[in-house]
Amino acid sequence: MNTASWVLIASEAWRGALAAVQPLGGAVTAVVVGPRGLADDVATAGAGEVLWLELADGIPAEAYAGTLAVVVAAAAPTVLVANSDPTGRVLLGAASAQLHARLVPGVVGLAWDGGKVLIRRAAVGGETIETLATDGPVAAIYSGDEVSLPASAPAPVSRLDVVAAAMRLVASEPVAVATGLDDAERVVSFGRGVRAKDDVAVVRGLAEALDAELACSMPIADDLGWLEKSRYVGRSGNHIKPALYLAVGIAGAPQHMEGVRGAKVVAAINSDPEARIFQTADYGIVGDLYEVIPALIAEVHK
């Protein structure tokens, strides 16, 4: 079996995936679907060769998945890696099937062991790291951390010319985003633990005391309308990266937590000690938010 790896790149997050194949020691080919600048960045970050596919106006990268898969399969690499973003996954899924590879999500590390590839992956929502082995080709969805890579001598970049499937971007409109949430240092956010609309003032008081922006979980904005829709955080709402995210009365559903993955410190106040948010938060207070918030405000003002 050869030791070649291919990395499929269709978004700005790619350094972790590229770094993940480097310990394998084989030749590394990167396929970049997107702007030339992105291909040049990848070429100076350790890839041995870069194949660059320029996107035509109005054609999404996914339209090239089928023809790109044929190119990948012809090279028959043993390891194929892409990020977990939707576009990267579509490219990987097509190539993986064409290559008859194993497809493993949640991958955080790759290694050789004799003739086998060892795959370390996060399982059961990240509660455990499982090591899997295979002797055939493997396609990995990389879910580890982003890293910084040392600059390398530029690898050759050659242009790929492949045919697109019938797929077209027909409309694109900006989704309203609350001013301030995007680049806020601190965000105080609340969920259904707040009992009445009038009580939003209580949470707002805490946000003011902490010099934080106010946000909420989706049901608060969508079902109850207690805060503008532009202020909810979660999978389909705002994705934010404050230094501090303080969640008040939020259970911590995965859809919500996806929106704060970039936060440095997550703290939570919840009356339920079993609340899911305590599994991911860095700090927490178990208690009644109506008692804890005044105590926090008093403490901050001391």
Add this chain to the structure above:
Amino acid sequence: MKAVVVYKWARNAEDAMVRTDGSIDWRNARMAAGEDDPAALAAAKQIAADTGGAVIGLTIGDGDASWALARGVEQAFSVADAPSLADNGATAAILAAAVRYIGDVDVVVIGDSKQEPGVPVALAGELGWPALVGLHSASMPAGQLQAVRRVGGEQQTLNLATPAVLGISAESDTDQVPGMKELLAARKRPLTKLTLSDLGTAPVDLVSISCRKPDSTPSRVFDGEPAQAAAQLVAALRAEGVL
């Protein structure tokens, strides 16, 4: 238009138990409706409604197959002996074989699961069909398959040709629990049980070598009197330099 909705195709990770040595106990976990399944079903129904077509359910494994039948799907197929696999490609190959068995399918709609994010895309790869995933809705106005997604502060609408695979990502928990009338109606709807041998597939999974707990610091939870807990939290956040 013949739309297949794939549902209950993964085990619920919340029912799995991770032992202190990191190993996983899956004994209490069955194939369950995923958090994205209701959104996938809604999209499949919309496509069928827009074209006067039908939605056909497809499920694998040991879960109760009536989930879709009780939610307005007229007929379903179940590959009951399909095991749960670490290899998303092998799971996708079973689903692809079942889609081919159903025959003449124009679009496959599947929840874009966070736990098994490789299955929808590998399913498209196995079928050799174009795919879009991470979508929040889909429809088929004027005979044109259309999908909507949000990317980096933008809402994008995309048109694509059939056949295609669409991965739908739920925005919220939107499942509508059926009433007694729907549950009774579901029992009368046709459910075709298939086996792996009917489909001519014999999946072989990856070999699990070991498991270990990740190196992470569990959250520090303060649960004393409010004033005391507040003081501890503020001190901790100041020490972190975020306050």
